[in-house]
Amino acid sequence: xxxxxxxxxxxxxxxxxxxxxxxxxxxxxxxxxxxxxxxxxxxxxxxxxxxxxxxxxxxxxxxxxxxxxxxxxxxxxxxx
Amino acid sequence: xxxxxxxxxxxxxxxxxxxxxxxxxxxxxxxxxxxxxxxxxxxxxxxxxxxxxxxxxxxxxxxxxxxxxxxxxxxxxxxxxxxxxxxxxxxxxxxxxxxxxxxxxxxxxxxxxxxxxxxxxxxxxxxxxxxxxxxxxxxxxxxxxxxxxxxxxxxxxxxxxxxxxxxxxxxxxxxxxxxxxxxxxxxxxxxxxxxxxxxxxxxxxxxxxxxxxxxxxxxxxxxxxxxxxxxxxxxxxxxxxxxxxxxxxxxxxxxxxxxxxxxxxxxxxxxxxxxxxxxxxxxxxxxxxxxxxxxxxxxxxxxxxxxxxxxxxxxxxxxxxxxxxxxxxxxxxxxxxxxxxxxxxxxxxxxxxxxxxxxxxxxxxxxxxxxxxxxxxxxxxxxxxxxxxxxxxxxxxxxxxxxxxxxxxxxxxxxxxxxxxxxxxxxxxxxxxxxxxxxxxxxxxxxxxxxxxxxxxxxxxxxxxxxxxxxxxxxxxxxxxxxxxxxxxxxxxxxxxxxxxxxxxxxxxxxxxxxxxxxxxxxxxxxxxxxxxxxxxxxxxxxxxxxxxxxxxxxxxxxxxxxxxxxxxxxxxxxxxxxxxxxxxxxxxxxxxxxxxxxxxxxxxxxxxxxxxxxxxxxxxxxxxxxxxxxxxxxxxxxxxxxxxxxxxxxxxxxxxxxxxxxxxxxxxx
Numbered sequence: 001x002x003x004x005x006x007x008x009x010x011x012x013x014x015x016x017x018x019x020x021x022x023x024x025x026x027x028x029x030x031x032x033x034x035x036x037x038x039x040x041x042x043x044x045x046x047x048x049x050x051x052x053x054x055x056x057x058x059x060x061x062x063x064x065x066x067x068x069x070x071x072x073x074x075x076x077x078x079x080x
Numbered sequence: 081x082x083x084x085x086x087x088x089x090x091x092x093x094x095x096x097x098x099x100x101x102x103x104x105x106x107x108x109x110x111x112x113x114x115x116x117x118x119x120x121x122x123x124x125x126x127x128x129x130x131x132x133x134x135x136x137x138x139x140x141x142x143x144x145x146x147x148x149x150x151x152x153x154x155x156x157x158x159x160x161x162x163x164x165x166x167x168x169x170x171x172x173x174x175x176x177x178x179x180x181x182x183x184x185x186x187x188x189x190x191x192x193x194x195x196x197x198x199x200x201x202x203x204x205x206x207x208x209x210x211x212x213x214x215x216x217x218x219x220x221x222x223x224x225x226x227x228x229x230x231x232x233x234x235x236x237x238x239x240x241x242x243x244x245x246x247x248x249x250x251x252x253x254x255x256x257x258x259x260x261x262x263x264x265x266x267x268x269x270x271x272x273x274x275x276x277x278x279x280x281x282x283x284x285x286x287x288x289x290x291x292x293x294x295x296x297x298x299x300x301x302x303x304x305x306x307x308x309x310x311x312x313x314x315x316x317x318x319x320x321x322x323x324x325x326x327x328x329x330x331x332x333x334x335x336x337x338x339x340x341x342x343x344x345x346x347x348x349x350x351x352x353x354x355x356x357x358x359x360x361x362x363x364x365x366x367x368x369x370x371x372x373x374x375x376x377x378x379x380x381x382x383x384x385x386x387x388x389x390x391x392x393x394x395x396x397x398x399x400x401x402x403x404x405x406x407x408x409x410x411x412x413x414x415x416x417x418x419x420x421x422x423x424x425x426x427x428x429x430x431x432x433x434x435x436x437x438x439x440x441x442x443x444x445x446x447x448x449x450x451x452x453x454x455x456x457x458x459x460x461x462x463x464x465x466x467x468x469x470x471x472x473x474x475x476x477x478x479x480x481x482x483x484x485x486x487x488x489x490x491x492x493x494x495x496x497x498x499x500x501x502x503x504x505x506x507x508x509x510x511x512x513x514x515x516x517x518x519x520x521x522x523x524x525x526x527x528x529x530x531x532x533x534x535x536x537x538x539x540x541x542x543x544x545x546x547x548x549x550x551x552x553x554x555x556x557x558x559x560x561x562x563x564x565x566x567x568x569x570x571x572x573x574x575x576x577x578x579x580x581x582x583x584x585x586x587x588x589x590x591x592x593x594x595x596x597x598x599x600x601x602x603x604x605x606x607x608x609x610x611x612x613x614x615x616x617x618x619x620x621x622x623x624x625x626x627x628x629x630x631x632x633x634x635x636x637x638x639x640x641x642x643x644x645x646x647x648x649x650x651x652x653x654x655x656x657x658x659x660x661x662x663x664x665x666x667x668x669x670x671x672x673x674x675x676x677x678x679x680x681x682x683x684x685x686x687x688x689x690x691x692x693x694x695x696x697x698x699x700x701x702x703x704x705x706x707x708x709x710x711x712x713x714x715x716x717x718x719x720x721x722x723x724x725x726x727x728x729x730x731x732x733x734x735x736x737x738x739x740x741x742x743x744x745x746x747x748x749x750x
Contacts, residue, residue: 028142028497029566034326035137036570037172051362054464055473055567061171062200064352064571066460068467071566 008075009056011046017077018043025074029067037061044077082128082238083156087149087180088164089173090135091572093192096222096581097164098132101232125232131158134494137172139179140285140322144494144502150287153183154272160238162231164190164222167197167204170341174333175326178248179280181213184273186241188234189217195224196573201345208340214246223578247275250328254321257282257308261301268295281305283322352453352573359454365461374538376445381522382534385438389522390676392437396430397675416619420609423672428605428665432519432597434676435661436590439515443484443589444582451577451585455480459569469549470556472496472567475505479548482512483541484589486708490715500563504555506715507725510704511548513541515593516660520699523664527680528689544700547732596659596707604655604662609669611651623670642698642734643691643741653698659705690749694741701733 005020019042022030038044038060047057047064055066088094102121119132133152134145141147152158163180165173180187191206206217216234220227234241249255261278271277280288281298282305292298309321318324359365379385401422408418449455455477463473474496482489486509493505513521518537525536556563611628615621623629632651639645648670655662671682687695703726704712713722744750 026564026566029568031140031142032137032497032568035172035175036568037175039330048356048360049362050360050460050464051365052464055460055569057356057360057460057571061169062346063169063172064349064356064573065569066463066571067568068463068566071568 005076005078008044008046008058008072008077009069011077011079013046013048015079016043016045017079019075020078021076023074023076025071029071033067036063036065044075082159083131084123084128084160084162084235084238085131085133085152085158086162086164087133087153087176088135088190089137089166089169089176091570092135092164092166092169092173093220093222094132094135094164096578097162097190097192097220097228097231098130099581099584100222100225100228101235102130123232123235125236127232127235128159128238130162136176138176139280139287140283141287142497147287150285154287154291157272158185160186160188160235160241162188162190162235164192164220167191167194167219168200168202170204171333171337174336175329177213178246178329178333179276181215181244181246182248182273182276182279184244184276186238187215187244188231188241189213189215190220190222190231191217192220192222194219194227195221200349201343201347203342203345205340205342209336212336212340214242215244216241223575248328248332250279250325251317253308253311253315253317254282254324254328257304257321260304264296264301264304279325282308283325349573355574356457356571360457360460365457369458369461374534376442377538377541378534379445380438380442381537385441386533388437388441389434393434393676396426396434397678400430401426401675416613419613419620420606423669424606424609424613425602427668427672428609428662429597429602431665431668431676431679432601432661435515435519435522436594436597438518438522439484439593440586440590442515442518444586446480446484447582447585447589448577449480450477451575451581453572453574456569456571460571463567465549466552467565467567469552470560470565471504471552472498472501472565474567474569475501478505478509479512479545482509482514484515485592486510486512486514486704487592487711488589490708490711493715497568498563498565500556500560501565503716503721504552504560506712507555507721507728508548508552509712510708510725510729511544511551511701513544513700514660514705516705517699519661519664521696523667523676523679523683524687524692524696526676527683528687528692540696540700543697547701547736551728551732593661596661600659601661601665604658605665605669608651608655608662608666612669623672628670641742642737643694644687644698646686648686649695653702656699657703657706659707660699663699688750690741690744693744694737697740698733698737701729701736703729703733 011017019040021040042060045059047059049056053069055068056072057064057066086094086098098119098121101123103124121130123130133149136146136149139150139153141150161180163177165177177189189209191204194204197204206219209217218227218230222228250258258275258278261281262274265271265274265277277288281292281301289298305321312318312321312324318327359368404422404426408421459473459476462476466473466475478489478492481492489512490506490509493502496502496505521537521540525533529536608628612623612626613620615626617625628651629647632647635650636645636647639650651670652663652666655666668679671679709722709726712725713719716722
């Protein structure tokens with residue numbers, strides 16, 4: 001099966017990818033994500049996209065959370 | 081008396097546990113009803129005090145809330161810790177647990193929400209956890225109180241909790257650095273566990289750095305850390321020391337979890353998924369939220385709160401006044417005492433107390449939204465709007481709390497990570513119509529817009545929000561250039577709030593209002609009554625010749641262009657600065673109104689519909705109340721920003737009222 005890397009934003013709602021790289025993100029946000037267990041190698045699922053270009057909802061380690069699209073675009077995921 | 085600290089991640093059920101473990105309940109800090117710094121309660125078994133710290137992810141603080149928790153552990157020395165963790169989120173929760181274990185105080189692990197975990201097919205084995213971490217692990221369901229008896233019995237003798245022996249090996253490089261820092265730290269006394277301090281220093285915890293800086297020259301310690309970091313990089317182990325420490329901990333946690341958790345049967349959150357697919361729907365989400373808000377206001381003002389207030393008003397204005405009158409007559413009270421009690425006290429305080437049912441209902445619904453998990457979704461829904469205005473969606477929760485009272489709302493802004501967002505939220509908070517302004521709206525809406533009361537009141541709230549958004553854009557563009565805002569929010573699973581927790585938090589929030597009624601409003605009413613009773617000509621003068629009239633007449637010309645240039649309106653504004661509740665009680669006294677109906681009659685003859693809107697807008701905007709000013713000063717630690725918030729709101733109020741009144745007149749309204 002071919003592996004492709006893309007920005008988290010490109011995932012279809014409901015689908016899952018494993019985090020490849022997180023780059024260029026605001027350090028405070030980066031730390032907060034790490035607190036939630038979001039780091040390289042972890043599986044992440046895109047649950048939905050908010051209205052008016054609002055934040056996207058993600059699930060990681062059974063925890064639901066939301067971040068803005070701009071920041072989500074800095075997370076690169078691998079999908080199989 | 082021993083003290084035990086309750087520590088854990090946000091949304092792990094700390095408050096539920098706190099409520100079940102403690103009987104009496106006091107807040108630290110000057111105001112009630114907030115996630116104030118830390119809550120202290122007495123343990124039910126009398127074994128000591130329980131301190132509830134704000135929810136934190138790690139000891140390295142990002143927001144001010146977290147700073148409070150870290151500071152507490154450094155500066156005070158609790159005898160034991162209860163670390164509460166969410167069994168369905170164990171991996172993430174254990175990161176804090178490890179930091180707490182390194183702190184070295186006797187610790188109990190409260191494994192909470194075992195029912196939720198079980199329902200989702202996650203089985204956590206407490207015995208394996210105990211074995212791995214070396215501390216007592218007690219399975220709990222804090223919401224129902226299951227297992228809390230066991231916690232209490234362990235706490236009976238905090239000294240019996242076994243000491244913590246946990247130690248993680250951070251590898252040769254880091255361990256060398258730790259050991260050499262510890263030898264330096266031996267020189268100063270009064271520090272908690274030295275290994276813990278050393279680790280926190282290596283992690284660059286700002287609170288620890290700050291504390292050490294005060295006690296010693298830390299340049300040597302920083303050098304040790306730097307050297308260790310350089311060597312880590314050379315050996316390609318990690319980019320930074322904090323990252324290295326974190327990864328060592330995560331490796332260990334994964335190992336523990338792999339042994340202690342059986343998640344082969346894990347299922348998704350069905351209820352939460354289904355609710356979220358509707359409530360955070362891209363198109364339906366926002367309209368639903370607006371609908372909920374409308375229902376909330378309708379319930380508060382029309383459906384339940386209003387009728388209850390009417391009942392109370394009937395009692396205070398009718399029976400209570402009659403009883404007092406006959407009692408005073410029977411004991412032969414002087415005319416002065418009689419007037420003081422009936423007009424000053426009952427008229428003033430009673431006029432405000434009638435709003436208690438509505439305020440409590442509003443608080444109850446806000447607590448419900450908070451506890452159910454919906455509030456976090458609201459932040460999510462509002463983020464894109466808030467971002468356009470230069471803030472982030474998280475600021476929305478403080479703003480909603482601000483509808484209850486600005487004071488706790490400003491304190492709730494502490495959960496916002498970025499200083500700029502926090503300051504903006506604080507500065508704009510006074511534009512949220514707090515419950516104290518509500519009586520004014522209710523009074524005027526009842527007189528001038530009887531058919532659309534809820535709409536009239538709601539539009540005042542909306543007006544505040546609209547101005548907050550406009551000013552937010554303006555301030556963030558001109559006062560805080562080049563600062564971006566960030567947004568991340570956890571979405572807890574939906575759950576039915578517990579009646580007990582709801583009633584407790586509603587009471588905690590509403591208590592402040594009652595307390596104010598008993599102090600500031602009482603004193604204000606008496607003072608204002610005295611000023612209306614006395615004048616340059618002596619006591620018991622005609623109100624038009626009283627000190628109050630003289631004073632109100634002094635500012636009245638300024639208010640003339642706004643449509644309410646009477647001494648009566650003018651003289652409500654200054655006491656209104658003390659507390660906005662006093663506006664209505666002042667009116668009760670000035671207009672000598674025996675009850676709401678009487679006051680409404682008087683108002684109808686003095687104001688016009690147009691000037692009433694102008695007056696309501698002025699009351700909404702003109703200046704934060706004294707308590708709010710106090711908390712703004714405290715939270716911003718700056719007189720500049722405190723005066724700024726007072727100044728901009730005064731200018732805004734004058735301009736807006738002027739535009740409303742003069743504009744309305746040009747359009748031919750009256």
